Amino acid sequence: MFMLDTSKFRDAKYAKALVKEIKHLARPSKIRIVHICGTHEDTISSHGIRSLLPESISLVAGPGCPVCVCAAQDVDMAIELARQGHIIATFGDMMRVPSTSSSLVKERANGADVRVVYGVTESVEIAKAHPDREVVFIGVGFETTAPTMAAEISRSPPGNFSILTSLKIIPPAMDLLVNLEGFAVDGFITPGHVSAIIGTNAFQPIAEMYRVPCVAAGFEPLDVLESIRMILLQKKEGRAESENEYTRVVHPEGNLAAQKILDSVFRVDDAPWRGLGIIKESGLFLRKEYEAFNARLRFSFPPTESIDIMPGCRCHDVILGIADPSDCPLFGKRCVPDNPYGPCMVGHEGTCRIRHEYHAV
Numbered sequence: 001m002f003m004l005d006t007s008k009f010r011d012a013k014y015a016k017a018l019v020k021e022i023k024h025l026a027r028p029s030k031i032r033i034v035h036i037c038g039t040h041e042d043t044i045s046s047h048g049i050r051s052l053l054p055e056s057i058s059l060v061a062g063p064g065c066p067v068c069v070c071a072a073q074d075v076d077m078a079i080e081l082a083r084q085g086h087i088i089a090t091f092g093d094m095m096r097v098p099s100t101s102s103s104l105v106k107e108r109a110n111g112a113d114v115r116v117v118y119g120v121t122e123s124v125e126i127a128k129a130h131p132d133r134e135v136v137f138i139g140v141g142f143e144t145t146a147p148t149m150a151a152e153i154s155r156s157p158p159g160n161f162s163i164l165t166s167l168k169i170i171p172p173a174m175d176l177l178v179n180l181e182g183f184a185v186d187g188f189i190t191p192g193h194v195s196a197i198i199g200t201n202a203f204q205p206i207a208e209m210y211r212v213p214c215v216a217a218g219f220e221p222l223d224v225l226e227s228i229r230m231i232l233l234q235k236k237e238g239r240a241e242s243e244n245e246y247t248r249v250v251h252p253e254g255n256l257a258a259q260k261i262l263d264s265v266f267r268v269d270d271a272p273w274r275g276l277g278i279i280k281e282s283g284l285f286l287r288k289e290y291e292a293f294n295a296r297l298r299f300s301f302p303p304t305e306s307i308d309i310m311p312g313c314r315c316h317d318v319i320l321g322i323a324d325p326s327d328c329p330l331f332g333k334r335c336v337p338d339n340p341y342g343p344c345m346v347g348h349e350g351t352c353r354i355r356h357e358y359h360a361v
Contacts, residue, residue: 038349
């Protein structure tokens with residue numbers, strides 16, 4: 001079994017050399033570098049990377065947690081399906097996501113059949129094992145997890161299986177951030193997992209249009225430091241390109257097979273992001289030929305006025321990167337991992353959850 005030797009990506013001597021060059025390249029004026037990945041935030045916080053950087057560099061966490069940006073209306077639909085008596089299958093991070101009046105873990109405690117699965121394939125197996133029950137998979141994620149769902153749908157799962165999609169794509173969210181009034185973006189660390197699917201070429205239009213360097217990075221400490229160095233070097237040389245630090249996994253064109261299956265099963269349309277509203281052409285929805293597996297069309301839902309952000313919560317600001325978790329008065333008090341008030345405290349990719357875990361505030 002292949003095991004990646006991570007020690008070379010955590011070499012202290014090399015890290016010191018990178019930090020020295022970063023400090024040399026850093027400008028006296030503020031530079032805001034935004035990453036769009038919860039795993040990057042985990043690496044940054046757990047290894048204290050912010051503490052190594054000069055004060056002029058701000059590392060900001062953007063909307064890189066798929067659970068956090070899952071709109072309340074989608075969670076409300078899942079809860080309604082659970083209350084109707086159907087089998088609900090979902091990722092573990094979705095269980096505690098607070099919605100308008102409940103959560104899936106609360107519904108399970110009240111007797112609903114809500115099951116944690118590792119992926120869509122396991123959900124299909126549940127449907128095969130229970131042909132007399134409707135099984136609904138709550139499909140949450142970015143371009144990384146969407147191909148597995150597309151592949152399973154294309155294989156014609158059993159008739160009692162359907163999927164409630166809440167799939168998002170990253171570039172439109174980056175476009176939103178660049179155009180956010182009063183929020184300067186000087187560079188993007190683009191998500192390695194997503195880049196492995198869509199490729200670094202997918203971010204070139206953003207780099208060119210807005211003159212913002214983009215660098216796809218891996219998830220080890222030296223990956224993050226190297227990506228920061230590459231962004232600063234682009235800035236110094238007056239370039240704005242989509243570059244690749246994560247060359248051991250990511251290719252410029254991405255995974256063409258994954259892209260093909262995505263395009264064959266899903267269509268792109270406007271989608272709601274929790275706390276951010278509707279982002280144009282940012283969601284993946286089942287194409288017409290696969291509507292039989294679309295839970296949104298298959299079941300009836302009573303009119304509901306969903307609430308994305310509860311009173312006092314600042315998750316929408318944290319998701320956008322315009323507020324730090326410590327800026328929220330509920331952080332670590334009313335809102336903790338065991339009893340989350342906002343979605344950013346739930347998933348392992350949530351900024352608030354990560355900062356709370358590592359005391360990195």
